[in-house]
Amino acid sequence: MQALGKHLLVELHGCDPEALKSIDLIRETMVSAAKVANATIVGVSFHEFSPFGVSGVVVIAESHLSIHTWPEYRYAAVDIFTCGDLLRPEVAADYIALKLKCKNMSVVEVRRGLIGKNVRGFSHKAGSSEEKAADAYKELSLAY
């Protein structure tokens, strides 16, 4: 089976609570993480909560990076969802952990969108060829 997307569920325990409280630091970290992963940023949305905690998402041409922080528990939940072979999501995960001074990181990789090997594939979004994509679409439309 081939997977259309690669999704890292990143659990960051034992982080610096001051870092987790700072929307500026969190935004900057996530945007930089997208860049070190070789992603193309298409949208950014970050929000700070009362009394503390930050939620934010970087939408990339190859899917998204998200973060939710609980400074009171020194915990952050990070998701890095990518597609295509050109990205380095693991590097982004390490980068975020470093910036948040995380002492205990765990990562689960989930393969999303499993499809049969015989289904004609192409690199979606990142580095996709429009013609190949359109062809695959027509072909699959006929198959259903």
Added chain:
Amino acid sequence: MQALGKHLLVELHGCDPEALKSIDLIRETMVSAAKVANATIVGVSFHEFSPFGVSGVVVIAESHLSIHTWPEYRYAAVDIFTCGDLLRPEVAADYIALKLKCKNMSVVEVRRGLIGKNVRGFSHKAGSSEEKAADAYKELSLAY
């Protein structure tokens, strides 16, 4: 162990490809899904890709909902990440599947941010009490 977040990984196969191609329909569906889940929307970011495919995120006070569509495979990857007891993420998942005319949905629930039962908890973000949160933060800061 208690979990700070509840994360549904929703795999939607066999969707209507025309629905998956429409950024307006996808945005409207995700925003409405957040509402039917009882979430408070704080940010929305959606993007359309060439030749087709939509990525988008609804940032909510209780975390986020995201979607990435592959019309050529009739597939969409949806994530519904929530915290607090007041939300109904499963209802949101069903709603999205219905709107995309999904024929084959599977859902994996991941409990995010597991912490010891004895750690003093409070409802984060959604319906949180600032005083309780500040107290818990002080208490935990002392414990580290």
